[in-house]
Amino acid sequence: MKKSRILSLAMAGALCIGLLAGCGSSNDSGDAQSPAPATGSPEVSGTPAGDTTASTSGAAFKLGGTGPLTGAASIYGLAAQHGAEIAVEEINAMGGIQFELRYEDDVHDAEKAVNAYNTLKDWGMQISLGSVTSKPGEATSVYNYQDRIFALTPSASSTAVIEGKDNVFQMCFTDPNQGMASAQYIAEQKLGSKISIIWKNDDVYSKGIRDTFVAEAETRGLEIVYEGTFADGNDTDFNVQLTESQKAGADLIFLPMYYTPASLILSQANAMGYAPKFFGVDGMDGILTLDGFDTALAEGVMLLTPFNADAEDEATQSFVTKYQEKYGDIPNQFAADAYDCVYAYKLALETAGCTPDMTAEEICNKLIEVFPTITLTGLTGDGAGITWDSTGAVSKSPKGMVIQSGAYVGM
């Protein structure tokens, strides 16, 4: 009895030592690099050419992100991962700043996202692409803040992701911005006068958009005639919400939600023979690539999105071509946002004069200073350029899009 206890203690001890040794070695490699920047970084910031020394020595910035690579929201995660991969390849081929990209799966789940984040941290992530979706983004951004690892999320649009965190920035519009822009757009283009909203009341994303939409609609004189909600587990039958909208005489239904429930709403409205205008937000992006979805149902659906794959400028065209060659589909805005994120990092790191041998915290401090000052001409900026304020919110102009014969067309 006693012997076995001693044995188990010894085993446990050995395990602990093993763990500590594991931590130690990863810390060591981190520490071993950190003395270098003290001598290296001043030179580099003096001359941009110094960047090449980083690449010739093979050192690259470790860039990590979490996103749903599997699961119901994988369409977003995979798009962001692919978009970022293309940007990293392009940038690495240019010489100069080099990136090493790693994406971890979070299955659109806050708890798994934190695990994924920790995996990236152990790997030695220096800068982060945050999380792709809002719920996980709210969870990981807290750790980004605590650990002083700078994050620029392509698409986690809830305000809670950036609120009170000086080192977390967004590439997408915040949810309130989407709601406001949608209401403005509908009012300016006179798309509808009697509006019905169907939103998901257990989802921060949906609620955030709905709240500002309602506020903005009121100031713009849009009449909201009906509001219906749904929640997880209650998200298949929309007959009641649609019948009530119809009864209230709504000529436009605003759908601040992801595309899966939206596809059901479209097909049930069609079955009812009710054909109002449908107006979606960025979560609607992806509906056309749903397996087996009859795209005729989405004919005339409008949405605000920062990216249009049909745009004719050279940057968009080359991105779309590369994406299609590599992954076989047309990139959506998540891919474009992630692509822009990597380029924003390139620009910011160059401006700040960071080198890959700096610690995450040193890079973080520099980027916090630099980000509000840069202007990126990206794919999602509509030519006007993308800027940030010091809260981490982005400023860029959205594009109105409409679905016509199975494709997104600019309005």
Next chain:
Amino acid sequence: MTFLSYLITGISLGSVYAIIALGYTMVYGIAKMLNFAHGDVIMVGAYICFFTMSRLGELFEPGSLGAMVVPPLAGTILAMVVCTVLGVVIERLAYKPLRQATSLAVLITAIGMSYFLQNAAQLLWTSNPKIFSSVVGTGKVELFGGQLGISHVTIVTIVACVVIMIGLTLFTGKTKMGKAMRACSEDKGAAQLMGINVNTTISVTFAIGSALAAIAGVLLCSAYTTLMPTTGSMPGIKAFTAAVFGGIGSIPGALLGGVLLGIIETFAKAYISTQISDAIVFAVLIVVLLVKPAGLLGKIMPEKV
């Protein structure tokens, strides 16, 4: 008129719950276990039907009579066959070894089986949602000069539900196997002494329950067209609620419970609030169980000493 259309929506939703609840209630009545994997067998059935329909659909000219009849029929039958086999295999591998174990152990195994099926489906068919095309087309019957529309899916679901219920009642009442089932549900030990093969009886119960699950899956996805590995779990839980509501173990009870649950859910959404409709449904359930602890049509079996 909107009242009528809500009533029809409710009955249609309720009939799907009822078909699922029939599977729950049969297995519970005979094997005295809650088969939580039932909802996921539904999902498997829907996937089998989806793939069969999309493969076979290519062989026929779109719009022709063959394309309208053969793929849905073949899909449904194949889904029933696969689910029957799956149900029997699950019973043999996971539940039979636990026949003498505590009911808690069986319950946990069933929950484990449910997760296993969901994750297996995610591996096999990915978690990207698929849009199921209705097995009976998207047409509808119009009444009162077009003021009231009832879709074909709704009609087929309600008819299927009633037919299945009558069939099951006859089966358990008239056939030898049905009598064996009832005997097992009364007293397994005594049934065995009377020469009834309890294991075969339970296997047959699972086979029938799983075949019903396949039909439920096809009808569920015809009405609500997104198909994902988690598609079956929430309807499964609601159907379980319906089975308890109507009196678990009772076949007409499952039908009544399912339809009532669907109607209450729809009316709560329409006339009270879309935000708290589920809360209202479960509040009604609690009240019913307080007044009638065995459910609406359930019998309280006194403990014989």
